[in-house]
Amino acid sequence: MARELKEVQGIVFKRQKYHEADLLAKIMTQNNGIITMIARGALKPKSKLSAALLNFSYGTYVLYTSGQGLSTLRTYKNIKQFDGLFSDLTKNAYASFILDLIDHAFTEYQSLGKYNDLAVFALQKIDQGADAEMITQIVQMQLLAAYGVEPELRHCLVCGRDQGDFDYSIKQGGILCSQHFFTDADRLHLNPKETAVLRTIGLLPYERLGSIQISKNIKHSTRKAIDRIYQDTIDLNLKTKKFLDELNLFV
Missing domain, CATH: 2.40.50.140 (Nucleic acid-binding proteins)
Structure with missing residues (x-):
């Protein structure tokens, strides 16, 4: 050409x-x-x-x-x-990981569409001092679709129930209601609030999630859950993720 x-x-x-x-x-x-x-x-x-x-x-x-x-x-x-991203090691690490995830989800010259806007939103928020861990979790949950493994977060995979208590099944690719927990013994065993956070950050438009407030304990649990989802469905081995782990940001 x-x-x-x-x-x-x-x-x-x-x-x-x-x-x-x-x-x-x-x-x-x-x-x-x-x-x-x-x-x-x-x-x-x-x-x-x-x-x-x-x-x-x-x-x-x-x-x-x-x-x-x-x-x-x-x-x-x-x-x-983005001066804050360039000069702050922690912000830099999160931003680098986010862009690395997007880089691995697309081939070169493939249009990013809404994921470009998602990434720009994330970088702006982190640069401005927003909760970088929470912003990163939002990106990860919404980016699963770009990897071809979009989870079902709207309703129970077995019966379609969309109200009540839920848990996440990696094997089945989404949420299960409490009446169907028995269908997957290896479900993540999250409590209802933790599953609710995964559903929220995965489903709501990202621009509405900029000021989401999550307790440290729930954020720790959802971090571990998202790590499991990525490990078991995509199995990436990114240096940027290892660097974040070394900083103990995901612990």
């Missing part, structure tokens, strides 16, 4: 040295998905490209691209940065 000059709006979330003086950077865009671009000479002392490719920088990037493979950064416009 022919390469063309194209402007994209995006957020830089990964960068690494390439050859002697070049940089590779990944950016998340809404309409063009995840793009890997090379910035030639960005590491040379007089280059201005490197500063525009710091993690959590965002703005307009002008690329030579064919819509597949590696694109080439030509220049940039109006670059800003």
Whole structure:
């Protein structure tokens, strides 16, 4: 395919040295998905490209691209940065994990659609000082659909009941009412409040969840539950997740 000059709006979330003086950077865009671009000479002392490719920088990037493979950064416009994410280790770790999850859910140049908006919402909230753990759990529950394992959270998988006490079944892919707990001995054994939180953060529009308040104990339980769901249904092995665990943020 022919390469063309194209402007994209995006957020830089990964960068690494390439050859002697070049940089590779990944950016998340809404309409063009995840793009890997090379910035030639960005590491040379007089280059201005490197500063525009710091993690959590965002703005307009002008690329030579064919819509597949590696694109080439030509220049940039109006670059800003999520300063809180860049300078705070904890915020940085959560934001990196969120964008890593999205990166693994999509192929390059695949449109992210609503998940781009979800990611931007999450980064903005964490940058502003919102509960980063809770924001991350929201993203994880809503991102399951992008991995092709969207759980049934609206009603019992067996009888369709949508009121009462529920638990989560990984094997069956969603919630069970108390009358059908017996159908899965390996259900997560969450209490009703914990299951209610999973349902809420998985179903409600994310913009309505920005100020959700959850006790530390419930948040700890839902964290363990979401970890189990991801481990048993997707089995990702992300360095960003390991780093969060090492920080004891999910304990």
